[in-house]
């Protein structure tokens with residue numbers, strides 16, 4: 001172990017109280033991004049983060065405007081020839097209501113035993129501070145062994161609406177070898193986790209119509225194709241008996257799961273029993289030939305999110321509805337494109353829709369999936385740091401959902417993201433009594449220090 005690494009670890013250990021104090025200070029800002037009334041707190045938090053970055057000796061640290069809430073940008077590029085890490089974070093938080101369910105003040109970070117309670121403690125001010133603390137420990141005892149850039153945004157909790165354009169306008173500024181995104185958590189206290197893949201999304205609305213108004217079923221029933229039935233038939237035909245999706249071309253650009261990935265996914269503590277227990281379903285379901293974890297993370301899906309048609313009030317109304325509508329979303333995997341899925345559904349409808357009805361397909365938008373190569377040196381550097389700190393290698397997981405910023409980095413900058421974080425599944429994210437487990441947070445800081453040296 002290098003002397004500098006040893007000194008940095010010692011510094012972190014000795015400054016535990018100061019680190020906690022800084023986190024408590026950051027948590028005292030009510031930086032809720034979902035409504036305008038907290039605007040002042042948002043700007044105050046951004047200024048505070050920029051001030052902290054300056055104090056760490058960043059060559060550049062500023063609050064940069066976007067069309068929405070600002071991005072805090074910082075950089076230190078004093079290690080020429082060494083890798084550059086772009087650290088992503090967000091300083092905004094979720095709203096706090098229902099307030100009466102909180103046991104402590106949401107913006108007065110309160111330590112109870114090992115837990116620090118406050119809105120944003122885990123998602124993700126605690127994670128941002130773990131990164132800043134790791135950098136502090138290194139720069140107070142020597143020089144950073146790599147180049148770092150920080151991009152800390154203020155709109156994550158509202159879907160990062162201004163970030164796309166800001167990233168596009170600042171491509172050169174953001175150039176780095178990879179992005180470290182600590183906004184994903186761990187699967188358990190003893191399970192350090194690296195998330196290397198996220199699914200994309202494509203969303204649609206399908207409307208089937210027949211008669212120009214609701215019809216009396218006693219007069220026309222039997223002579224007119226019921227649009228609700230026609231829609232149900234079309235939707236049912238989108239999967240076959242093996243639960244494969246039947247849309248023509250749907251799987252053409254799906255990247256298959258490698259044997260290495262399947263081994264990693266099989267090691268995750270989330271099997272069929274977990275799903276049954278969490279959801280209350282009598283049995284799991286899905287595409288033949290894949291496990292539940294694979295189906296929910298590494299394979300594409302087609303879901304009906306809602307359907308509406310005809311009379312749904314109490315009692316009876318003997319009609320043939322004029323129309324029926326379904327909301328449909330597909331979770332996508334690399335390298336599927338949302339626009340291509342629109343074409344797949346269109347071709348399916350052109351081939352399968354009967355001439356007794358009309359149909360209309362609307363697309364609402366979407367985003368591509370993202371994936372990082374788990375054999376890249378920065379993933380190995382992080383995995384090794386985790387193994388040193390926890391005494392067990394990390395779990396490698398893919399996420400079934402989407403994180404817009406990761407897709408933006410990949411499409412605008414061609415940059416891969418490594419997602420990690422030191423939050424736990426029971427941290428009450430987005431809920432009352434959000435908390436951060438302090439022993440895990442300290443391990444997180446140590447992991448990040450080691451990660452920078454491993455690089």
Ligand SMILES: [Zn+2]
Nearest residue numbers: 123124156183
């Ligand atoms: Zn977050």
